[in-house]
Amino acid sequence: MRNLKLTIRYDGTDFFGWQTQPGQRTVQETIEKAIGEITRESRVRVNCSGRTDSGVHAVGQVANVYTASRLSCETLLKAINSKLPDDVNVREVVEAPQSFCANKDAVRKSYRYVVQDGRQQDPFLRKYAWFVRQNLDAEVMARAGRCLVGRHDFRCFETEWPNRLTSVRTITHLSVNRFGECIWIDVEANGFLYNMVRAIAGSLVQVGRGFWPETQIADVLRAMDRRLAGPTAPPEGLFLMRVTYHPCPT
Amino acid sequence: MRNLKLTIRYDGTDFFGWQTQPGQRTVQETIEKAIGEITRESRVRVNCSGRTDSGVHAVGQVANVYTASRLSCETLLKAINSKLPDDVNVREVVEAPQSFCANKDAVRKSYRYVVQDGRQQDPFLRKYAWFVRQNLDAEVMARAGRCLVGRHDFRCFETEWPNRLTSVRTITHLSVNRFGECIWIDVEANGFLYNMVRAIAGSLVQVGRGFWPETQIADVLRAMDRRLAGPTAPPEGLFLMRVTYHPCPT
Structure with missing residues (x-):
């Protein structure tokens, strides 16, 4: 075979x-x-x-x-x-x-979460972004997300913890960038817990809305309690972008 | 009222x-x-x-x-x-x-026709572009389209001519640009005949495929015969972008 x-x-x-x-x-x-x-x-x-x-x-x-x-x-x-x-x-x-x-054999996976903000949902994005009817501060979201990079116990962002043997993962990249009415939250890690990216997106949007101070993401991470994180963002904004393997698996 | x-x-x-x-x-x-x-x-x-x-x-x-x-x-x-x-x-x-x-009162209207070319249709563009399974030469398409700019009788690009009193229109702008796998055909005119943009797109794609020499667009225009133009491109690639009115109609 x-x-x-x-x-x-x-x-x-x-x-x-x-x-x-x-x-x-x-x-x-x-x-x-x-x-x-x-x-x-x-x-x-x-x-x-x-x-x-x-x-x-x-x-x-x-x-x-x-x-x-x-x-x-x-x-x-x-x-x-x-x-x-x-x-x-x-x-x-x-x-x-x-x-x-x-x-x-997956060494790293990379996801993009797309948020569309503003006063009015773009009909062309309705199936490809989470629409948030408010102007979000993407720069604050970017700063708030930095504390997530590195090796941490991410159980606070796991739906129905414990699903896995360990909830420790390493985020190798996290960035938040605005393109017009779209905000891209890009997250790369050596593995993801169930709904982890959507919970991170839901939490960063809490910061972007001004509901949370930017330091609260670090507090949530430290508390290791899913109830303290933001809501799980809807599925339509999430894209699995890339899976990385050790050189030449082929 | x-x-x-x-x-x-x-x-x-x-x-x-x-x-x-x-x-x-x-x-x-x-x-x-x-x-x-x-x-x-x-x-x-x-x-x-x-x-x-x-x-x-x-x-x-x-x-x-x-x-x-x-x-x-x-x-x-x-x-x-x-x-x-x-x-x-x-x-x-x-x-x-x-x-x-x-x-x-519309003085000018502007349409964009989107073509996706290449070996494989992008699932995310399937409702927003015409997929052509071939590499198109966008630069040749751009050169071929130049002859359409200006005041001409466009009956060769009108479905079921004659629909209107006159088929003379003025194209004020026509450009063809590639962005990755997408080609944007942008056309602005003082008015459009029925299916005119889609017939222009269908004709330019004949040139982009290499089926027609780039001079054939001018020949088609001159011949004033719909049967000589390319096929009417499918509707999903067409976007009405903008309608312009005399200053301050409001």
């Missing part, structure tokens, strides 16, 4: 998230079905870097799949895409070592 | 165009209903600068409406928007002279 690494993008709007669920349209099932139609294999199992929730988008999701197909990566790429609906596609197919696991 | 000038934007994806039609969801009906709910007038008639077709978007559509309401423009703006679905909103409401007609 070959092990293939796939890079996938999807508009999450009309998907019930990544993971296959009975009676729901999911990204996983859609891709597995397309691959099965091409390779004629009945049990295709696509293993992703990390599930995304309903409504969350991906620009650079990564997954791996075992197949006995002898088609070249280039042929598979075209053939699979020809079977996919227009809200999801595979950007790249490359050979990976037998042992490569898109989930366990 | 007051006459109000409205600036409107909408994602045309889920509308059956501007104009009210029985049994269809249209922008006109949606806005008239919202205004009626606020002003409690039973016959609200919103008159726009020019109807847009099913699937066509607008960033700066302009319309006027007569009302007996005494609410301030600011209050009306907020109240109307509170009644509108999230794929359309009114960006501005200002007082206009009694005689102001959004259609007849």
